[in-house]
Amino acid sequence: MNKTRFNLYLLGNTLFFALLFLAVGVVARYAMIYSFLPHDLPQEACKSLVRLWKVGLLYDLRIVCSALIPFYLFGLLLTPFASKIFPTFSKLSTYFLSLLGFLFPLIWLVNFYYFKTYHTQIDIFIFGLVDDDTLAIAQIIFKDYPVFWILFGSLIFGFFTYKLANKRLFSSLSLPALPLVCLNIIFLPLFVCGVRGSVISTPLLRAQSTVSSNPTINHLVPNPIIAFTWAISDYKKNASFFPVSQSEGERLSALALGSPTALYATTPKNDFLEKNPPFIILNLMESFGLNLLSFDNAKDYDLLGEFREHYKSDMVFTRFLPSGNGTAPSFSSLYLSSPSATISLSSVKRIKAKNNVFETFSQAGYDIIFVTGGSESWHEYGDYLRTLGVNQVYDLNSIIDFFPQAKEYQSAYGIPDEYIYKTIERLLSECKKPTLFITLTVSNHPPEIIPTHYKPYPLSNEKPLRAYLDEKHFPLVPLAYQYSNDSFGKFLTWLKHSAYKEKTIVIATGDHRMRSLSSLGVQKSFIDFAVPLYLYVPKPYLQNTNAHFNPQALGSHKDIFPTLFALSLSNATYLANGGISLLHSKEQCNFAYNDSLQADCLGIYNEGGGVVYEWTSPLLIDPNPKPAPKEKLQKFQSYKDLQWWQIRARTKGVVSP
The missing domain is CATH 3.40.720.10 (Alkaline Phosphatase, subunit A)
Structure with a gap:
């Protein structure tokens, strides 16, 4: 195969399979809208459906174009050697495209049943499979969800993709050099825009997923793969939440606020x-x-x-x-x-x-x-x-x-x-x-x-x-x-x-x-x-x-x-x-708390500095620091620890003692 035909094969297949995988997203999103949104939406919510489709398709485009990057870019790099590598390249790309053909419907089907259970896009709770009793959760999944049919349906689509890829579509086409160069010049920037999800603005990010005051509509916007990447990011940021002891809370409250019940x-x-x-x-x-x-x-x-x-x-x-x-x-x-x-x-x-x-x-x-x-x-x-x-x-x-x-x-x-x-x-x-x-x-x-x-x-x-x-x-x-x-x-x-x-x-x-x-x-x-x-x-x-x-x-x-x-x-x-x-308070020496700076009637304390800058006027301080009283430093550190104690206590509970 010569370079011209190889390049057309590459362009044609990239575009064809991009449209095929986008079609999977369109069908899946329509099924979710039909299944999870009421059919008598108010007029304002109906307006949001247009935004749902517009932004949702852009998210899908980001994922599909990103997935096809290996096929397209490796093909471009190997174009000079087209006559030698075409059989191997077409064989490997057939397997690669078949894998994508299996994964795209699989992820959308997982997203469908996740949404059906949690009424939200894939989020941090998907990691419960790792953090909780994995075996028990797996048993529940196999019991309550059609795992076999999900896998079977995905395999069928993967096999369908394999058949299409194996036909080596567009491999017999040819074009003169100049039109082909122009076609590549047009296609490459469009492909890059697809990866970004935008043309001239910043890349399509998480903030753009909100298109309505209706949270259900918003959760139907993201592509499940990109939602999963957000979940991974959230999981990494996740603070440690666990039950805390009552005695520890009383101790911190006494140190920070002067009373165990304050x-x-x-x-x-x-x-x-x-x-x-x-x-x-x-x-x-x-x-x-x-x-x-x-x-x-x-x-x-x-x-x-x-x-x-x-x-x-x-x-x-x-x-x-x-x-x-x-x-x-x-x-x-x-x-x-x-x-x-x-x-x-x-x-x-x-x-x-x-x-x-x-x-x-x-x-x-x-x-x-x-x-x-x-x-x-x-x-x-x-x-x-x-x-x-x-x-x-x-x-x-x-x-x-x-x-x-x-x-x-x-x-x-x-x-x-x-x-x-x-x-x-x-x-x-x-x-x-x-x-x-x-x-x-x-x-x-x-x-x-x-x-x-x-x-x-x-x-x-x-x-x-x-x-x-x-x-x-x-x-x-x-x-x-x-x-x-x-x-x-x-x-x-x-x-x-x-x-x-x-x-x-x-x-x-x-x-x-x-x-x-x-x-x-x-x-x-x-x-x-x-x-x-x-x-x-x-x-x-x-x-x-x-x-x-x-x-x-x-x-x-x-x-x-x-x-x-x-x-x-x-x-x-x-x-x-x-x-x-x-x-209303009669407190004579209230304290002010900031992540980097604390203050009370004596002066201001820089976080971790161990010194106090005393007041010279209501808003100005003496630039010459003095050693801070130990009880003051202990108070502010205890207050910081108390903040973590109280949010853990209010979300995960208190144990005795």
């Missing part, structure tokens, strides 16, 4: 709160760091926009730390009460952790709604929040269904913040009972999202900031920071002129500092890590809970929910987890 607390009985449960909005804002905010100047470097009037008139704590220095660690700590940023990907992802914050609100009659401008599939938070008791999840897809114009500004991480607040405005009007809204914004995350219709406030005096922010970040980073704050400010303005102004509590904070900024210096080490905590609380709730505001109070994310519980719930027992109500 992990839980109870709000006072309050007749006013029982009769007037407020709406609550807890807004976790991307990169809302005090380090960048310290450069704010209303006249010529306005970083707050319309948020300014609210920031000045309402309560703000600036001596405040996020629990982590990334979005996932802070999100998991604040909302999930977990020191593991990957708990939503772990072996306990389907276990409803006892006494979680959402359960406390649910028991008081609340609905809980999560709204994010990003994808709910990020870290699989959407599914895990539902497991914990969140009633509704609205991510970029459902928000785009509400506001189609938002899609124009969609980035790899989501849509602009203003549409999050528009969604909350819409949902508030539909609430039939007290509701807790929790959010995660994304506009201030690279690549920063700023709609073209946004009219910025003055950002002319850049000089002070230029010493700490690289040239490449101007003007986008400060502008996105301003836009995010301004969008929130506009929402607050709307709220305070609405029917909800006297019955809605709003709290906002940052997930972490603005990480693009370099350090502001040793004296401002606390500011480098700090995020503001903003509170809008209608006067009746302040007065009827005997709240008192001390702007110099020290706190961190652990104190947010205890503060909310004290403002909204009567006689409710909750997981305090070392937190206090910043508006």
Whole structure:
């Protein structure tokens, strides 16, 4: 066989078998949609089916093209020797393609029955075959599933593929050299795009698997092979969860919190709160760091926009730390009460952790709604929040269904913040009972999202900031920071002129500092890590809970929910987890906890440093460290250990002693 015919044989077979294996995915996905989705879907969910097919086919294309790489690339490399190697190559490729013909339907069939059992795509629980009683699970599989027919059907398709491959399709075709070169020039880039799952954007990743607010639809999107690779990644990240001893928890609680029973607390009985449960909005804002905010100047470097009037008139704590220095660690700590940023990907992802914050609100009659401008599939938070008791999840897809114009500004991480607040405005009007809204914004995350219709406030005096922010970040980073704050400010303005102004509590904070900024210096080490905590609380709730505001109070994310519980719930027992109500506690030396930095009334302690930097003012420290008292270091280490103890206790249980 000459080179021309060999090349056409290679191109033709690659394309033919790619289409054949894609057809397997199309048939399998249709069967799953028909089997697992109700036939009377609401109109909004029906719109998502188009996205399901579009993104699902792209995932399939990634896998099929990746699987055919050995056949295609080795063939290209061996083209100069076509006349000598064709018989051997065609024989080996026949076996290779037959193997793929067996594996593709096998994996789809496994995926079908996995979905039928767990109502989800292949995920970390598939490793239960290894981690649990393997023999017992194998017996259950052979008993409850048609293993023989699955294997037989896959073998039949593999044999069918063998027959097709053995025919040496397209081997008798020929073309002149020039058209053949052009054909290769066209085919190779298309093949590369198939491997990436995209043409010009970033490769198709996990975040793109969320196409709907309906989780069942989302779980039907990924190709089972790519879902399995995600499961492997999640398995590697999986933290160790196991039962813990009661005595160890009491010991850690005594060291960290001063009492063996301090992990839980109870709000006072309050007749006013029982009769007037407020709406609550807890807004976790991307990169809302005090380090960048310290450069704010209303006249010529306005970083707050319309948020300014609210920031000045309402309560703000600036001596405040996020629990982590990334979005996932802070999100998991604040909302999930977990020191593991990957708990939503772990072996306990389907276990409803006892006494979680959402359960406390649910028991008081609340609905809980999560709204994010990003994808709910990020870290699989959407599914895990539902497991914990969140009633509704609205991510970029459902928000785009509400506001189609938002899609124009969609980035790899989501849509602009203003549409999050528009969604909350819409949902508030539909609430039939007290509701807790929790959010995660994304506009201030690279690549920063700023709609073209946004009219910025003055950002002319850049000089002070230029010493700490690289040239490449101007003007986008400060502008996105301003836009995010301004969008929130506009929402607050709307709220305070609405029917909800006297019955809605709003709290906002940052997930972490603005990480693009370099350090502001040793004296401002606390500011480098700090995020503001903003509170809008209608006067009746302040007065009827005997709240008192001390702007110099020290706190961190652990104190947010205890503060909310004290403002909204009567006689409710909750997981305090070392937190206090910043508006009600009489604690004189509260501590603030961050993964890298801790602080109390004495000063700040760098993680593992063994020294303390004493305060010289509310936000500044003495740059000369002193040896830290041993009991302080023990307290913070014990608190860190206590976090792991409590999440293990609440997911896997407690044993005695």
